[in-house]
Amino acid sequence: MATVEYRNIVKNFGAVEVLRGLSFQIEPETFTVLLGPSGCGKTTLLRLTAGLEIMTSGDVLIAGERVNDVHPRDRDIAMVFQNYALYPAMKVFDNIAFSLQVRKLSPDEIRRRVGEAAATLNITDYLDRYPKELSGGQRQRVAMGRAMVRDATVFLFDEPLSNLDAKLRAHMRVEIRQLHDRLGSTSIYVTHDQIEAMTMADEIVLMHDGEIEQIGTPDEVYDRPANRFVADFIGTPSMNFLSGEVVADNGSPAFRAENVQVSLPDSVPATSGRKITCGLRPADLSLSETGSINGKLILAEKTGADIHLHVAVGDRNIVAVVPRSANVAAGQTVRLAIDPAKVHLFDAVTQHRVN
Amino acid sequence: MAVANLTRRRSALFDHPLPWLLPLIAILALLAIFPLFYSIWLSFYEWSTFNRQLEFVGWRNWATLFDDDRLSASLIVTFSYFAIALSFELVLGMGLALLLDADHRGFGFLRGALTLTLVIPPAVAGMMFLLMEDAEFGVITYVLQTIGLIDRGTPILATPSLALAGVLLVEIWQWTPFMVLIFMAGLRSLPTEPFEAALIDGASWWMTFRRITLPMMGKVIAIAVLIRGIDLFRVFDYVFVMTSGGPGTRTFSLSLYAWQQTFSFVKWGYGATLSLVTLAIVLVIANLFIWLTKVRW
Ligand SMILES: Nc1ncnc2c1ncn2[C@@H]1O[C@H](COP(=O)(O)OP(=O)(O)O)[C@@H](O)[C@H]1O
Ligand SMILES: [Mg+2]
Numbered sequence: 001m002a003t004v005e006y007r008n009i010v011k012n013f014g015a016v017e018v019l020r021g022l023s024f025q026i027e028p029e030t031f032t033v034l035l036g037p038s039g040c041g042k043t044t045l046l047r048l049t050a051g052l053e054i055m056t057s058g059d060v061l062i063a064g065e066r067v068n069d070v071h072p073r074d075r076d077i078a079m080v081f082q083n084y085a086l087y088p089a090m091k092v093f094d095n096i097a098f099s100l101q102v103r104k105l106s107p108d109e110i111r112r113r114v115g116e117a118a119a120t121l122n123i124t125d126y127l128d129r130y131p132k133e134l135s136g137g138q139r140q141r142v143a144m145g146r147a148m149v150r151d152a153t154v155f156l157f158d159e160p161l162s163n164l165d166a167k168l169r170a171h172m173r174v175e176i177r178q179l180h181d182r183l184g185s186t187s188i189y190v191t192h193d194q195i196e197a198m199t200m201a202d203e204i205v206l207m208h209d210g211e212i213e214q215i216g217t218p219d220e221v222y223d224r225p226a227n228r229f230v231a232d233f234i235g236t237p238s239m240n241f242l243s244g245e246v247v248a249d250n251g252s253p254a255f256r257a258e259n260v261q262v263s264l265p266d267s268v269p270a271t272s273g274r275k276i277t278c279g280l281r282p283a284d285l286s287l288s289e290t291g292s293i294n295g296k297l298i299l300a301e302k303t304g305a306d307i308h309l310h311v312a313v314g315d316r317n318i319v320a321v322v323p324r325s326a327n328v329a330a331g332q333t334v335r336l337a338i339d340p341a342k343v344h345l346f347d348a349v350t351q352h353r354v355n
Numbered sequence: 356m357a358v359a360n361l362t363r364r365r366s367a368l369f370d371h372p373l374p375w376l377l378p379l380i381a382i383l384a385l386l387a388i389f390p391l392f393y394s395i396w397l398s399f400y401e402w403s404t405f406n407r408q409l410e411f412v413g414w415r416n417w418a419t420l421f422d423d424d425r426l427s428a429s430l431i432v433t434f435s436y437f438a439i440a441l442s443f444e445l446v447l448g449m450g451l452a453l454l455l456d457a458d459h460r461g462f463g464f465l466r467g468a469l470t471l472t473l474v475i476p477p478a479v480a481g482m483m484f485l486l487m488e489d490a491e492f493g494v495i496t497y498v499l500q501t502i503g504l505i506d507r508g509t510p511i512l513a514t515p516s517l518a519l520a521g522v523l524l525v526e527i528w529q530w531t532p533f534m535v536l537i538f539m540a541g542l543r544s545l546p547t548e549p550f551e552a553a554l555i556d557g558a559s560w561w562m563t564f565r566r567i568t569l570p571m572m573g574k575v576i577a578i579a580v581l582i583r584g585i586d587l588f589r590v591f592d593y594v595f596v597m598t599s600g601g602p603g604t605r606t607f608s609l610s611l612y613a614w615q616q617t618f619s620f621v622k623w624g625y626g627a628t629l630s631l632v633t634l635a636i637v638l639v640i641a642n643l644f645i646w647l648t649k650v651r652w
Pocket of ligand 2: 042082159
């Protein structure tokens, strides 16, 4: 329904630069996730979008209209706050109904909408309680309900699942995504949890230190991380990084470091001696007699579904994920192999992707 | 061994609460409990000017209460004073607190200036307003005349219909800042998130105040009403200095009546009885209020 566009957003708190000139556009009806470590400015960007914070410079456009000076109530947005921000003196029903009461909808209509939202969120039994009488998960759902009854064009979510237990979190991920699909609205969802981002997003905006590192679909940021930061941030266990150089091996390019030699796709320029950082995803590594990564197994962690191997290669430790059927024992010498197409290469200085 | 001994000696002395409470108990006994029981005792006696001694009169003082026009008059004055002052101080106090809560330039100074009225002794404030409400050269009289509220040369404090309002003026002037301070502290301790949520939900200023601010301030308001209400009920200084209860009984408060009986008319027994009545009314109303508003101390 509505695009959201950011143009050169700068936000300073006193001398602290929190957002350093962000520009990007969010397409209508997409579920966009702002992902980044704690303190990178995600909440600040969301609050700027809602109009709760005034930016130092730049423009925010909603549905093509510049909203810098538009009051929050006129931006047609709904927001779920990180710490819920429920109205403590109102019962759950009124918490959800408040925005509708403000707009003077008929009591019947209000009851219908609140009832619907409560049913979806499974909180019908709590409508008569005060927020302080609810558990964290229930409060979170009330906060969701408050956003749901609004038919806003843009929905903002600020880490709404951060206080839930793992099981409820997995359940709510699905609920929120379904809600988005049903309402056909534009959603901006903030999280520091890459699993949430990968599972829910149409598009991920990866932020770091008030700047955008990469924008792309979950597949794009996973398969082709734009730089070492993104590569490190996305994926569990995190990517292994090895420093070394590019060499020409019988005319085709290869990466070489201590105890490591990895063939590279022919598309990589075989400039011999170029310093480079090589990124290997643990899941892309496999045990192989002919593998060219030699190391000593220090620890084999069983997770149930598979085994995490911690292997000492030269002076570094790397992690590989192998099937649970693998027959390995700590102390053993192992050889790991990887498909050349799955190797990520980053310039040793700029840390930008080179392949 | 020595250490263990020391510890034991210390705990024996310091663990018991009594030594720590003794000073407080002594003060309470001296200043509250003794006078209370002495008053109760006194209320069954009366000073006889003829015999120059206290004489036992049984329930006579208590019976007099039910047939005392001055008492009913003073009760009406006290309750009116209480209700009007409290309403004004609450509404004005909340309004000013909301205004001053904003962080505009110079508001810090205003907040500081507000406390000034509180450091003036009430009797002195009463004298100030007595002068300012003077019929000839009082500034308040002049202003009220200029805007046409009263006729030229009206002695506010000597006019039956205006006297109580004249006293209320100083009361409200001096004690509204007290409310402002309490409310401002309350407002500043409120969480900000609900207000941001209300902003996004599109609530108007009034809706936000009525549905969010006010309910969250409930306990603070209740405490302010309690503290100020108890004080208002014992109003003495202002009426004593400004009107001596006049004209007629228009500003004759309960405390003033008790004082007059005790010290002017030397009816110690009846004066004590009146004080006990004041105490009983305050206790009943205050506890009823605490119970109704569920204030927890
Ligand atoms: N009101 C504020 N005053 C000063 N600094 C702030 C304020 N709000 C946020 N910051 C700072 O801005 C940075 C980004 O904060 P935030 O947007 O909350 O990060 P995130 O939501 O990504 O964890 C942090 O370093 C934080 O300390
Ligand atoms: Mg945050």
